[in-house]
Amino acid sequence: MLETTQKFIVDLEENVLQPYGSENPETHQSLKTEDDESSQPRQNSKRKLVLSSRGCLSNIMIIPYRLEASKYNDKTIFATRYCGVLHTSNYRYDHDNSKNNTYHSKFQQTCFSDGPDRVPDTDQPVNENEFIRGIFQTTLKEFDLIYSGELSGIVSYEQIDDMQNLENINELQFISTKLLWNSGHSKIWKNPKCLNWWATLYLANISHLCVGLKDRDGFIRTPVQRKALKDLPKDQFWKPQICVRFLLTMLKLIEETMASVNCPYTVYEFVYDSFAKCIKLKKHIGKTEYSFLSEEYIDRCRKQTSMSY
Template structure:
């Protein structure tokens, strides 16, 4: 095992009503020989949506096309248009998992029960043996997965390294959600979206339009599906754009969309200019986002203290992020798997759409701890339409 843990009645009471779930020991966590390496299957996009004003989820999607900005002749002043910047309406806990819930409700197949539908008369022995490992569904956000996966390399005691996520178990389905999203509103907090506007266009043949106000309330999200051992992970994440000379005729033709070469954008301060930017401490977080979002490339801009990108942007392959680093991808994947199993074991007896378990990684105590919010509270995050659908589409019986 990569950790020592306490569950059920054996859990230790610690501060603020939390119980200790898992003690983290660096040697055990980072020991590469603990078990054979395993990975996620390649994530596939199952739905794409546009979110307006944090609430309205629509199918009116406009995939963005990447245009490498020519900084050499025109430095990018990321302050331009700040006075017209439209800040995001804060998300509530009920809205964070809304994209995934919408996908589940509207999907033609019953994604909540992946074990249903195997015909034992026509299936091969190999297929049937796979089915003997009962698949389990987890609905969540990409940010929850990446924040768990990064923990083995965020063991230093600091508030920055602490993280919280919530979990609800209903009809045998484990749901995990982030904390409520409160956006910062300084000028520096707008620079990345302005940089994105400089890099992406609605058409591969048209240059980006940087004169329109940047609207943080208009965002594309994808719902992804991947496999991690016996788990089906279905999660949402923001979509950047694609590298393509041709426009996609139908953005809802997911066979075509999944063939696309996706790219994401990132900003660093220009004081890193003399170094290999891929050595930056944020590199692991970028790799996790790319890995979970099936993103193949990253465009990195270096901003100076005045918020201006003066040096050429760097377009790099995301696979290069993981080469010769002090961190190992399979360590992150193994830790995610172990945490999911432990969360599931801890909530084994739970079957309520409102009761929420709050899990916290505490870097000061070097542990993961939890406390329970019983019944409907401000932390409950499943909507009523989904709850009804979940009950109808699952044949859940507690064993």
């Protein structure tokens, strides 16, 4: 299971990731399946780097429990392989700017303040275009995973002045917030969304989850419920180890399928079809509307590759 989460501040020169290929086990964190003998990568194995988003990885993890035929259960993963690095994305989705979704941001604003001695500033309008994101690193068998994801807040009884100190950041207790409609059911932790919550927060090593129940008018009139993430899988029909193993299986499938690809524009589209109960593949060769790597990133990869020879 995920033991530690390493966060990187990408705007500092000293924190730019070094050329890939280090076999030093101290540079890796571990995402272990239940039958792993060790959390350390094998010294003689060839490491494989995957760059992704947390949402993309969590969508893969929940597929084993999304077997009912439904468009909602269908999942699409786009992949590009370039300079020996596998890039995966689920970027083709519609951002939800509905009234219901804005409740989540307002709830988050109400829960967090800028310091332990301050009260939350709820007078400011919520900016839906601003997100606090982290970059995470972990390992899964032969794969090194680096992915981005949104963060909610931290629990701290002291003011944190230096947010550039990576050692301090990785010792903080991170917490997340979610909202549900108040349907009158008391078993909030049996909601079907718990699986998606767990997968998303597990990848970021979030310690606790706070859930509010909103009425039809958007107000929360009952106490917010809090639960440790490690306790969320208890008494559920889904099993964390199955989710992690399926992620490993899917990464192996994508890597093996694209082993001969080395193009920044070619995209392989892997689609989980819940109606057909299978993974379908569509290839978009060359530069198309599906190409998702930026020209700036491609140019940096080319320069880094030429410097290594």
